[in-house]
Amino acid sequence: MERAPQTILFLLLLVHFTVAQNANKTGVVDGFPVGVILDLQTMVGKIARTSILMALDDFYAAHTNYSTKIVLHIRDSGSNNVQAASAALDLLENHNVQIIIGPQTSSQASFVSDLGNRSQVPVISFTATSPSLYSASLPYFVRATLNDSAQVQSIACLIKTYGWREVVPIYEDTDYGRGIIPYLVDALQDIDARVPYRTVIPLSVTSEEISQELYKLMTMQTRVFIVHMSSTLAASLFTKAKEVGMMSKGFVWIMTDGITNIVDSMSTSVVEAMNGALGIQFYVNNSELDSFTIGWNRRFQIDNPNDPPLKLSIFGLWGYDTIWAVAQAVENVGVNNRTSIQKPSVARNSTSLENMETSVYGPELLKVILRNKFRGKSGYFDLSNRQLQVSTFRIINVFGKGWKDIGFWNEGNGISRQLNLGKSTTKYADSVLDLNPVIWPGKSTEIPKGWEIPASGKKLQVGVHKSAYKEYMTNQRDPITGATKASGFSIDIFEEAVKRLPFALPYEYVAFDTSRDTSTGSYDDFVHQVYLKKYDVAIGDITIRHSRMAYVDFTVPYTESGVAMIVPSKGTVDKTWIFLQPLSRDLWVATISMFFYTGCVVWIELNVVKLTGWKGKMNYMPVGVRLETSFANQLKENERVERILSRIVLIVWVFFFLILSSGYTANLATMLTVQQLKPTINSIDELRKSGENIGYHDGSFVKNLLEDLNFNTSKIKAYDTPDDFYNALSKGSNNGGIAAFVHEVPYIKLFLAKHCKEYTMVGPFYKTAGFGYAFPKGSPLLGDISKAILSITEGDIIMQLENKWIGYQNDCKSVDSAAGTVSDPDKLNVDSFKGLFILTGVASTSSLLIAVMIYYYEKKKSMTSMQPDQNGEGLEENHKPQEVNEGDREEENNQPGASTGQSGQQQQQTGAREMSNINLQTSSVRRNSSIFIWHERNLGARVAPISSSSHF
Template sequence: MNQFAPLFYFVTILLAFRPIAANTVRNIEAGMGVVVNVGAIIDNSSRIGKEQRVAMEMAVEDFCANNSQRLVLQIKHSRRDPMQAALAARDLINMQEVQAILGPHTWEETSLVAAVGSENHIPIVSFAEATPNWATELWPFLVQASHNELKQMEAVAAIVKSFEWYQVTVIYQDRDYSSNEILPGLSRALRQVGSEISQLVALPPFGSSSLVRELEKLRQDQYRVVIVHLSLPLALQLFEKAKEMKMMEKDYVWITTDPITSLVHSFNASTISAMQGVIGVKSFFPESESPQFQGFHRRFRKRFSSEYPEEENNDPGVFAAQAYDAARAVVLAVTQRKHNGRPLLENILRSDFHGLSGKIQFTDQKLPLQKMFQIINVIGKSYRELGYWSDGLGFTQTIGGNDTTSSSMKDFGSVFWPGGTFYTPKGWTVSTSSKPLRIGVPTGAAFKQYANVEKDPLGNNFSFGGIAIDLFEETLIKLPYHLPYEFFPFNGTYDSLVQQIHSSKFDAVVGDVAIVSQRYQYAEFTNPYSEAGLMMIVPVRSKFCSKAWLFMNPFTRAMWALIVAINVYNGFVVWLIERNYCPELRGSLPNQIGTLIWLSFTTLCSLHEKLHSNLSRMTMVVWLFVALVITQTYTANLTSMLTVQQLEPAVAGVDALLQSNAVVGYCKGSFVSMYLKKVLKFSPDHIQEFSSPEEYAKALKSKAIAAAFLEVPFAKIFLGQYCKDFVSVGPTFKVGGFGFAFPRGSPLLPSVNEAMLKVAESGKLRELENDMLASQKCLDAETDGRTPSLSPSSFWVLFTFSGGTSTIALLVYIFRIHKSMLKHKTIWNLMLAVINQWGNPSMQRFSRRDSDISPETPTHSANVPNLQAQV
């Protein structure tokens, strides 16, 4: 600060003894031909300052060519020094009697110049890229004439999201106020797309040694996406050093913001060579689409090349366009002041026109936010325009066309990345320190099939096994890079194990670790590799031990009804045909009904009477065959039910457990305890923890606990070991499955998830699960032990055969009676004769006459007169 002490003293003297520039106001009011001075403060040593100077001079000349008012642009050079800028502003106001000051470009310079301008009521039209909201309240004569570019941070975040990068490094310039506005906006935008800033690197304005040291730290780090927000001179040093340190090669991603990218058109061949593959975000302004800009572009190139022949490129950029628009707004305000008499500041804030850089219309003494940006890619000797990003629309390849918008930059096509590659970098790599990952594995797993840690009895070495370990190793094989690791045992609860990641003791956790919300404050998880859920396991008991109607179970109700119906029907047919030969089948109506029912069911075993008709014999043969099949099937099914154990759960569900205040069990150290208390509402006194499947089985058999609550993978193993004694009951409660834990925001997580999906899709995960369960599988695990009741669908062919045979016999019998009676009686008389048979035993000869039609019985014509007489 000692070198600036004289300057501070000089500025103080100037502020104390300032002359009043009133003559200029009177001269403006006097009339035509009076010279009006407008000041400008630029950094003429920078490309931005050079473009601003030429553009502002052109704006003043264009105005004077069309107006009689004479304006003179008084330019001072600040060399990017805030104190020098303040002295220049004092000199312009006091000595040059300027009516307004254009510039400077940086906020550090603007803040001091604005203080001088407001004190003298001179408008300061600043080109600073970010002006805080409180600035215009402190300095009411400050006007921001550059579009606020905070929205470009959302464009940067959209690029990061497009390529699924989750961690980025930000390099910014220390003691640059714009960073105080830009960095919070960038952090918010990244968080909204699921990414975050892994580290911030602040570079001093000068000092190559510091630059090399910071780049070396970045090279040692695993993150490879770097966002650069620096002034152009410092950015050029950065990329030159990065190229020397081989950091502009493959796997690196460099994204530059507007202060750098908007000047890429001015870079020489050496600079372009150092920035190959860089993606840049630059302010958009209508160049080729605007006839106004085309004319400005031709004149600017001619003038710029003559005044700055050392510059290789003479094209104007956005800073030239902004300077031209700002100067135009000031000179128009000067002219309007002559006519309307309003203060110059008020006229400037009333500006409303379409300029080279866009719409010029001030709100709260600022131009509106820049909402459209161009995305470029440095390649070859220049750069390629990839497309555009606009607020609310996303990415598009053209402006004003019919292209559809997209949320991803991948739709632009191939991007040229550092190192000359066209494949998208991962955005990170294994740290060059090559330290293996420290993987924590729980030692107290209740089910060793998932995570088993055993200590070598002869030393301190540990062996690690289980499906979780095997799956993790298979996953690492699928990664596109080598990832060294070491397993370490951990004896404690699962919650404390996950917390070790947060405290950086472990880089990851592998085992039967459940994915639950409370653990997300310490770590993030991969996709679950096991079935999610919580099951209730209870003992089983005999299903039929106390059922009195067990004998009915071999057949369904429909089957029993059909058996009764077919027996009654077959008995009726046999009774109707044979009653003419058997006196036992005749008698009173109640006697005949009883005989019919008796005949229907005793025939299932045997028929003690001799059959006289072939029709009844045919019916009986089929009937006995069906009866034999049904009785044998009934006997076999009932025997199966009595000999094969029929089991049912000893507990109906959770409600039954709660109502009976039963004690339940869970795995030691797991989250299930919390779930039982908070969700299922079990009392803490009714919850016990267990450390192995054997302890579960012993407690369930001894009724020390009524049920055990196990996660689905554990439940499958337990039921595989004890499938005859226990069963799962009720619904599966939805909770997270098992996953691997990593630090929050870990760049490994997306790659590991993708590799796990590849393992699952290849069938390897299923193979591991089958191998694990194979040794636990019961021999009768494929069936549920139930013998189903038989329905009519199993016997419909037999019932159709028996019923059809009886029906045919009945129809033939009726046909023969009808045929023999046609000679003597009408159908009505025949019906009466048949009905009379039911109650008239004396009609024996009629019955015999009818039955004599069969070959076994001789036909006697003497029976006919008797039949006629009785009828």
């Protein structure tokens, strides 16, 4: 608030009052004097006057036993600050008022509040809402209304919900109008909304001046306006806005509560001119005021018989509650038997300001008023903080001859469709679906985007930069029209994005640094032109960098990102021993080991068990002979492996071998047919340590990057065109060229499309965000263009444009796009066949364990069957040799040739019995090979001497 001019005016006013005005004053009054200062010719003043008078009558009608009664002294300020101050002095000096209610406006209140502080008389205003009035320097000023700053959060929530990014405040040039602006701007900044322009309307403005200002606003892009002014000035503004076409589709108007709170009392023509506007209104439960409103309307007609009827507003309710608070405080203090004023001792020639009397009741009345809390007509009435506390606001939409609810806002719950006085963690509505539908200006139901390119305004200035790669961007001037024409990958992306916008966007290209044939101009300088407002947007192969985002905003990137090196490549394949390359050393060792292990398992299964069934002295043959005989016998008998366990092992091994051989064949074919290249330099650190020359594109940020990486500045060389650094790479560092060229990945991709057989990419070793378009800070176009770019990069259009401008050429079409060469095919290792090794090993090991278990089981069974029983018999009953009875023996002895000696007969008898046993045992061998082995081992020695003529 500008207080210096007001103070001077105030002092000049006080000089005109003489000490004589203090004559004939008395400290005793009939009733308790209370002054009221209002603008009685205004709508708010008339409503407030009726409410005050009605409140006084209602209070004492409800409290007939009270001993005190206040007497009102009403004065008209005439909407003039000097007259308001004069009225206050009159009330203080001539009527000894102990409380002043009013004045009506914030600028008037700043005068009167100074008088209240000097005289210690509380000044209570229920209409002065400027935040500048609330300070520690005005302890006797009480605001029985809301501070204007209380509503800025609800406005910001509303703007956030609908996604508008730019707002233009339109306010009157008074303390009331200016007071809210700092708070409003701060609230908008919290939601990333900008204020590109402010419109200030003086009170003395003419209708023509309002029209000129509105036409000026129409030439700007922003279409969201916040109106903060008195109802009288607002009526003129909206009437003119409708005349010039600004109350049509695409425009957004938001009114503060100073207008919206009394919109019901405005004329029908003004309300119709406001159709489509949104407004913030203090919430009052009107259903509780039906009977009171009827009585108030009747009283208003009595007080203003010549005026048209007006509707009760929140200012009238606050005035009503203020009188109740004052009357209650006067009763509680008790003033009947006390002197109301205290005169100071002053010099003879002093002014009336120095002679101003100090109220005795003022300090105590102020304390009681601030402590008094009650439920009034306006709601909960609490002045403990010298002003009403933030409450609930209603969001309204002016429509037809009235308005409708859109939603509600309170500090705890934010904006919501239904009134909710509870607490919520959500500050903003999730979407417009959480609010009731709005009828926007022009009777449109489509939510305005909040900005547009004016038809009468200039086209969007799009800055273009000649790139070293014409595939990305180039431009030239049309010799006939003089217009700048541009082409390239970056241009096509931008033009495709503009086509996808939901609105028309006229633009024209403006060339940067057109006097030069190549793009030696710095890209930082190019982007800086956007900050200087030479361009509305800068497009091209512009790298998104943190340093540039300090003064511009970027869209989402439309290319891949990163910084890498281009280095010469060399062949690496030695085809002499290439047949060993498909498999790694570990895999070769593992495969050979698995081969021998599987062979041993099969041999054990075919021989350890099978050898037990061979005749004669096979046990004593060498191992090699037995192995040959085993396989020969198997092939001879069945021509195939007979045992089921051996079959399982061999089937798993064959499966493993087939897969391994397939992978080996495929990898070997790749190594024999594909040219393999290796970089001559493997990392940026290796290049730095080597001390060789390194190149970069002139004007690129890469130079600063290399310096940050501690490269010797004498080794860093700049080049303008791809042909320049191609020639430098061809020479090499030792011949005055470079060993590597550091560039961004999109450029490297384009370079390698032409030189894939000679050079390769190493990296990226540094991360960047890619290429984007630069916009001014807070540009409303930024979000829409970014969404359009995303729709392009996520579809097939981006592939078509890349094939058009960056497609591979000639022999490079089969080369990998990211590196420019095909890297060595990876050798097959153990991990590639880990599952097969496990499967083969488990199958072989399990088969071997099962075979061994079977072998030992059979062996144990045979040993058990050959053990002697309790009768001393050596064989089982069914295997016992047949006994020879005595008759048979005698018959044998009587045969010819029986004359041999007793010992010879015994030997023959023993041999016969043994041969008989062998015959029985031989027959049982066919059923049980294990028994045969046992007999062979135990009886072989004795069988040997038997004559071959024996029937055995």
